[in-house]
Amino acid sequence: MKFEDIEVEEVDFEAMLEESFKKTESRSDLVEGTVVKIDEAEGQAVVDIGGGRDSVLSLDEIRDEESAILFKVGDQIKVVTLGRGRISYTAALKRVALNAFIEAYDPEQETIVEGVVTKKNKGGYVVEVDEFEFFMPRTLSYLSSKVEAVGKKVKAVIVKVDKERGSVVISRKELIERDKAKSQEIVDKLLESKDPVIGVVKKITSYGMFVDVGGMDGLVHYSQISHKGPVNPSKYFEEGDEVNVIALDYDKKKRHLSLSIKDASSDPWQEIDDILGVGDTVTVAVSNIEPYGVFVDLGEDLEAFLHVSEISWDKNVKHPKDYMNVDDEINVEIIEIDKEKRRLRVSLKTLLPKPMEAFSSKHRVGDVLTGTVTSLTDFGAFVKLDGIEGLLHNQETSWDKSVNAKDLFKTGDEVEVKIIKIDADAGKISLSKKALEDSPVDEFAKTHKNGDIVAGTVKDKKDFGVFIALDNNVDALIRTEDLYPLKFDEIEKGQEIKGVISFIDSQSGRIRVSVKRLERQEERQALDSLNSEQDDSMTLGDLIKDKFK
Numbered sequence: 001m002k003f004e005d006i007e008v009e010e011v012d013f014e015a016m017l018e019e020s021f022k023k024t025e026s027r028s029d030l031v032e033g034t035v036v037k038i039d040e041a042e043g044q045a046v047v048d049i050g051g052g053r054d055s056v057l058s059l060d061e062i063r064d065e066e067s068a069i070l071f072k073v074g075d076q077i078k079v080v081t082l083g084r085g086r087i088s089y090t091a092a093l094k095r096v097a098l099n100a101f102i103e104a105y106d107p108e109q110e111t112i113v114e115g116v117v118t119k120k121n122k123g124g125y126v127v128e129v130d131e132f133e134f135f136m137p138r139t140l141s142y143l144s145s146k147v148e149a150v151g152k153k154v155k156a157v158i159v160k161v162d163k164e165r166g167s168v169v170i171s172r173k174e175l176i177e178r179d180k181a182k183s184q185e186i187v188d189k190l191l192e193s194k195d196p197v198i199g200v201v202k203k204i205t206s207y208g209m210f211v212d213v214g215g216m217d218g219l220v221h222y223s224q225i226s227h228k229g230p231v232n233p234s235k236y237f238e239e240g241d242e243v244n245v246i247a248l249d250y251d252k253k254k255r256h257l258s259l260s261i262k263d264a265s266s267d268p269w270q271e272i273d274d275i276l277g278v279g280d281t282v283t284v285a286v287s288n289i290e291p292y293g294v295f296v297d298l299g300e301d302l303e304a305f306l307h308v309s310e311i312s313w314d315k316n317v318k319h320p321k322d323y324m325n326v327d328d329e330i331n332v333e334i335i336e337i338d339k340e341k342r343r344l345r346v347s348l349k350t351l352l353p354k355p356m357e358a359f360s361s362k363h364r365v366g367d368v369l370t371g372t373v374t375s376l377t378d379f380g381a382f383v384k385l386d387g388i389e390g391l392l393h394n395q396e397t398s399w400d401k402s403v404n405a406k407d408l409f410k411t412g413d414e415v416e417v418k419i420i421k422i423d424a425d426a427g428k429i430s431l432s433k434k435a436l437e438d439s440p441v442d443e444f445a446k447t448h449k450n451g452d453i454v455a456g457t458v459k460d461k462k463d464f465g466v467f468i469a470l471d472n473n474v475d476a477l478i479r480t481e482d483l484y485p486l487k488f489d490e491i492e493k494g495q496e497i498k499g500v501i502s503f504i505d506s507q508s509g510r511i512r513v514s515v516k517r518l519e520r521q522e523e524r525q526a527l528d529s530l531n532s533e534q535d536d537s538m539t540l541g542d543l544i545k546d547k548f549k
Helices: 013-027 089-104 172-193 268-275 355-362 440-447 515-548
Strands: 029-039 044-048 054-058 076-083 086-088 112-120 124-129 132-137 153-162 167-171 197-205 208-213 216-221 242-251 256-260 281-290 293-299 302-307 329-338 343-347 368-377 380-385 388-393 414-423 428-432 453-462 465-469 475-479 496-505 510-514
Touching (some): 054 076, 086 089, 089 132, 089 167, 112 132, 153 172, 172 216, 172 242, 172 256, 208 242, 216 242, 268 302, 302 329, 440 496, 440 510, 453 475, 475 496, 510 515
Parallel strands (some): 216 256, 302 343, 475 510
Antiparallel strands (some): 029 044, 029 076, 112 153, 153 167, 208 216, 242 256, 281 293, 281 329, 293 302, 329 343, 368 380, 368 414, 380 388, 453 496, 496 510
8 A cells, every 4th residue: 555545634532542442341341240041952041240130142152162061050250241131251251361461561562463454433443463352543554544444464563551441552553654764764875875785585576576675675677687688587586585786766655666786786898898809709508599599698797699590501490499498508609799789699600610611522513412302482492412502493403494393393302403503602502403314405416417407386486586396395496697588577486497407505405497508508409419410411421422432
């Protein structure tokens, strides 16, 4: 409860107390009577309390733990009169005990009691303490009328005992005022000296922890625990731990003392240049693992971040927990120190051998390896080989240009490939699957050569020429300048064109055909044929002529 919510009423304390005592005396007189009748059938006893008055007492009040009746007819018994012929043996026991307590009370010695509020009346509250009923005036209660008081545990000090009336008055207010004064004294000392003091952790919460300093509790917010920044206090402390703290502030209205642990120690960032440097290798402890990276503890109240990309040279790290656990000790390299942002970044992979260097030392261009497809893209497939990934481009997957990597593979497939390029500086490897297969052009070249006349069907037209389909499922290019005497604009898809092979490259899979050369070649062949016929004719004539000579 906040002290500003407490209502303090201006009342005549003496008159209120006197009225309370009068009501107590009229309702509950302690008298001694005689048991005159025990009626077990009715469950009651009749007691003569003098003055010709008989009162009824429930037998349940005078039974022991085994239900035996403690008194018999003729026994003397102390009871408290409750009015209307009702009496109570239990109340008499409490009254006797209270009288004994009052007789033993020493006003020279302070007595602090703790009890539960059982009743509320106009003047204040009845507080039960060890079965005694004490009176706590409202003005001494520090209890708000806005809050239900009955059932509340309270601690108070005895301020008045009236032996004649058999009553005890207690005050909660005096204890609270005393605690406030003591707390203020503690706060004044803490704020004045600014020296670290030893406190004891009393309670740990998600937002900080409460620390007892000299009998007063203060809050160490989770942002005031470490120079690393906000931390979870339960990871660093337990209840009962001793800690050094400094007082930051005190809110008198809320009675809120703010403490700091981090300010009680030196700030490592003030001396970071003397402690660490970029390129240093340090041993750290893994303190927290997230999907995006790992937080590591360097000691000296310093924390660094190990990004997931800095864990391994393998670019397919799915989660850091696959590589390390909380509390693991690992060696890392300092790669960034940002004083302004108070940020440290470290790397684990820079201390590991580079896979590209290891790969290029073992393998050469032309090597054939079996790898696993790790991912598929629109431009090809990445294949893992001996700890490193290489690219199998779409144009290297098959001699059929209409087929790409997604048509042939799925992630996890094993594939045999040939290394066609290693760029160690760029960290890239180029692979080929079609290089392991005979190309259609190879097969074509076995039965054809430059100068052969072929015929093909137009498949496509480009600005630079026309593609025609030949036998053996191969394509050939007729450049625009080689189409003569055909006219480019008049050529249509599906049209058959005859030409001469002018270029075959099995390695690149390219064939070129020329129509223009076909015309020249046919002319030359006709001329050669004519010359051959003429030579043959002259020779025969000469032979005949020689015979007639």
